[in-house]
Amino acid sequence: MERNVEIICIGNELLIGKVLNTNAHWLAKRTTSLGMIVKRMTVAGDDISEIVSVVREALQRKPQFIITTGGLGPTFDDKTLKGIAKALGREWEIDEKALEMVRQKYETFAKEGRIEKVELTPPRLKMAKLPKGAKPLPNPVGTAPAMIASIKETVLIALPGVPSEMEAIFKGSIAQLFRKVAGKTMFYETSIYADGIMESRIAPLIDQVMHDNPHVYIKSHPHREERKPHLELHFSTTAEAAKIGRSCISKATSQLEELIRKNDGKVKAVRKEK
Amino acid sequence: MERNVEIICIGNELLIGKVLNTNAHWLAKRTTSLGMIVKRMTVAGDDISEIVSVVREALQRKPQFIITTGGLGPTFDDKTLKGIAKALGREWEIDEKALEMVRQKYETFAKEGRIEKVELTPPRLKMAKLPKGAKPLPNPVGTAPAMIASIKETVLIALPGVPSEMEAIFKGSIAQLFRKVAGKTMFYETSIYADGIMESRIAPLIDQVMHDNPHVYIKSHPHREERKPHLELHFSTTAEAAKIGRSCISKATSQLEELIRKNDGKVKAVRKEK
Numbered sequence: 001m002e003r004n005v006e007i008i009c010i011g012n013e014l015l016i017g018k019v020l021n022t023n024a025h026w027l028a029k030r031t032t033s034l035g036m037i038v039k040r041m042t043v044a045g046d047d048i049s050e051i052v053s054v055v056r057e058a059l060q061r062k063p064q065f066i067i068t069t070g071g072l073g074p075t076f077d078d079k080t081l082k083g084i085a086k087a088l089g090r091e092w093e094i095d096e097k098a099l100e101m102v103r104q105k106y107e108t109f110a111k112e113g114r115i116e117k118v119e120l121t122p123p124r125l126k127m128a129k130l131p132k133g134a135k136p137l138p139n140p141v142g143t144a145p146a147m148i149a150s151i152k153e154t155v156l157i158a159l160p161g162v163p164s165e166m167e168a169i170f171k172g173s174i175a176q177l178f179r180k181v182a183g184k185t186m187f188y189e190t191s192i193y194a195d196g197i198m199e200s201r202i203a204p205l206i207d208q209v210m211h212d213n214p215h216v217y218i219k220s221h222p223h224r225e226e227r228k229p230h231l232e233l234h235f236s237t238t239a240e241a242a243k244i245g246r247s248c249i250s251k252a253t254s255q256l257e258e259l260i261r262k263n264d265g266k267v268k269a270v271r272k273e274k
Numbered sequence: 275m276e277r278n279v280e281i282i283c284i285g286n287e288l289l290i291g292k293v294l295n296t297n298a299h300w301l302a303k304r305t306t307s308l309g310m311i312v313k314r315m316t317v318a319g320d321d322i323s324e325i326v327s328v329v330r331e332a333l334q335r336k337p338q339f340i341i342t343t344g345g346l347g348p349t350f351d352d353k354t355l356k357g358i359a360k361a362l363g364r365e366w367e368i369d370e371k372a373l374e375m376v377r378q379k380y381e382t383f384a385k386e387g388r389i390e391k392v393e394l395t396p397p398r399l400k401m402a403k404l405p406k407g408a409k410p411l412p413n414p415v416g417t418a419p420a421m422i423a424s425i426k427e428t429v430l431i432a433l434p435g436v437p438s439e440m441e442a443i444f445k446g447s448i449a450q451l452f453r454k455v456a457g458k459t460m461f462y463e464t465s466i467y468a469d470g471i472m473e474s475r476i477a478p479l480i481d482q483v484m485h486d487n488p489h490v491y492i493k494s495h496p497h498r499e500e501r502k503p504h505l506e507l508h509f510s511t512t513a514e515a516a517k518i519g520r521s522c523i524s525k526a527t528s529q530l531e532e533l534i535r536k537n538d539g540k541v542k543a544v545r546k547e548k
Contacts, residue, residue: 012491012493013493013495013508014302014315015302015306015311015312015313015314015315016302016303016306016312016461016463016510017299017300017301017302017303017304017305017306017307017312018303018463018508019299019495020294020295020296020299021294021295021298021299021315022294024295024317025291025293025294025295026291027291028288028289028290028291029290029291029292030291031291032289032290032291033291037289038289038290038291039289039319039324040289040316040317040318040319040324040328041288041289041295041316041317042314042315042316042317043298043314043315043316044314045313045314046493050313050314054314057331073473073494073496074473074474074477075473075476075477075480075493075494076477076480076481076484077493077494109472114472115472121474121475121478122478123474123475123477123478124474127474142496143474162496162497187290189290189292198383198388198389199347199348199349200348200395200397200398200401200417201395201397202349203348203349203350203397204395204396204397206349206350207350210350217286219286219287219320219349219351220347220349220351221287221293222347222416222436223436234287234292236290
């Protein structure tokens with residue numbers, strides 16, 4: 001079964017460089033470690049036509065999952081669900097379950113004395129509006145519910161942009177879904193560090209090791225190519241059994257370590273294995 | 275004149291969540307502050323067909339500039355220029371100027387005693403291969419030259435993924451280009467902080483201020499909607515004169531501060547103005 005995931009982050013604050021996109025990073029790391037494959041990440045602005053475009057373009061690539069972040073709140077610039085509804089050609093309307101979730105939040109606020117009475121003003125009602133046919137996902141940390149919808153072969157999930165809310169909903173509602181789809185497939189990785197050998201010299205050695213270990217992907221990360229070359233070599237694979245995953249990685253790592261030493265490079269033995 | 279920019283970051287390390295995409299953030303911040311508009315940011319893997327897709331899709335949206343990062347180095351997984359050549363239907367071939375840049379780097383390494391002799395091995399020659407018709411840009415920090423090419427209305431720029439190299443080439447070769455296109459247009463922004471007022475209550479106040487100040491964009495960033503609400507309110511605009519930009523922002527900020535106080539919220543007077 002395919003395990004492709006696309007991540008779409010909505011927010012002008014990302015496009016103007018005000019906010020570093022830690023949400024995409026967190027989601028990519030979690031998604032990968034659960035055995036899924038992140039194929040693409042996109043950032044678009046708080047603009048209906050932009051949201052319609054990114055969602056339609058992602059759907060055309062037919063990933064198993066699309067996760068969006070941001071744009072679920074009460075202000076005018078929270079446009080994600082309206083945009084998704086338009087992209088799908090569906091109505092954007094009050095969902096009874098979502099409304100109940102929002103009402104309960106404000107009832108709690110009233111009990112706590114933080115608001116005088118429960119008033120479902122238009123900005124608050126807006127958080128209960130979903131594309132027709134979508135389902136709300138509970139938000140244990142914030143007020144706005146998240147959303148999940150099926151569109152042909154793709155499951156589309158909209159999460160909030162506030163990191164603590166996004167992470168709580170992912171852990172509570174999405175992780176188990178990904179685990180089920182990935183089955184036993186897991187991601188394995190390790191890094192070694194090479195000193196005193198240039199990236200251009202190590203390139204053919206990596207080619208050789210990848211040729212001999214077709215299931216292992218090796219990527220070099222030069223921290224300085226000039227002055228003192230210091231290279232991180234990252235090994236990764238996916239496998240259905242931990243034993244196989246780890247032994248694949250271990251075999252490739254040992255071979256490259258030996259080749260580097262033969263070429264007068266130094267290898268730091270410290271490995272971070274996951 | 276249009277000032278749209280798209281940023282495309284190439285690298286599996288971004289998709290697996292190994293590396294946080296600080297390059298996109300740095301470029302977005304710089305590009306915006308120079309008066310240009312970042313319309314979209316995309317991350318794709320080290321895969322020719324993925325690179326071809328993202329580049330073609332971006333070109334179809336006809337931005338004035340596309341900047342790619344990553345994939346210019348000597349290893350097998352550095353595929354950006356080959357992918358761009360394929361996306362453009364052009365040959366991917368040795369460029370004499372790029373070759374001269376690469377050769378000079380290795381001559382310097384040889385003089386410094388870091389390599390025995392200047393050998394232009396296939397991985398090193400690869401860094402001198404550009405799509406036909408493109409021009410190399412000097413890399414003052416690393417070995418691989420960057421690239422610039424014109425494709426109809428779009429200027430396509432490929433920068434390395436190593437942050438120090440990417441930043442040096444941007445400052446040396448791209449910033450002046452953006453400044454010229456943006457002309458006198460500059461980006462102005464400031465933030466104020468509101469406490470004790472919920473985002474859902476502030477939403478209609480923002481609507482009112484944006485209605486009265488059509489050139490100012492206001493975005494609320496809730497740091498906590500539950501417990502003690504703490505909101506950052508970010509004001510931004512672009513203008514051709516600093517005086518106009520700052521007074522637009524100042525007028526909107528004052529009006530929203532007053533409305534928040536009338537609604538029992540507290541406003542922190544500290545402003546970070548840029």
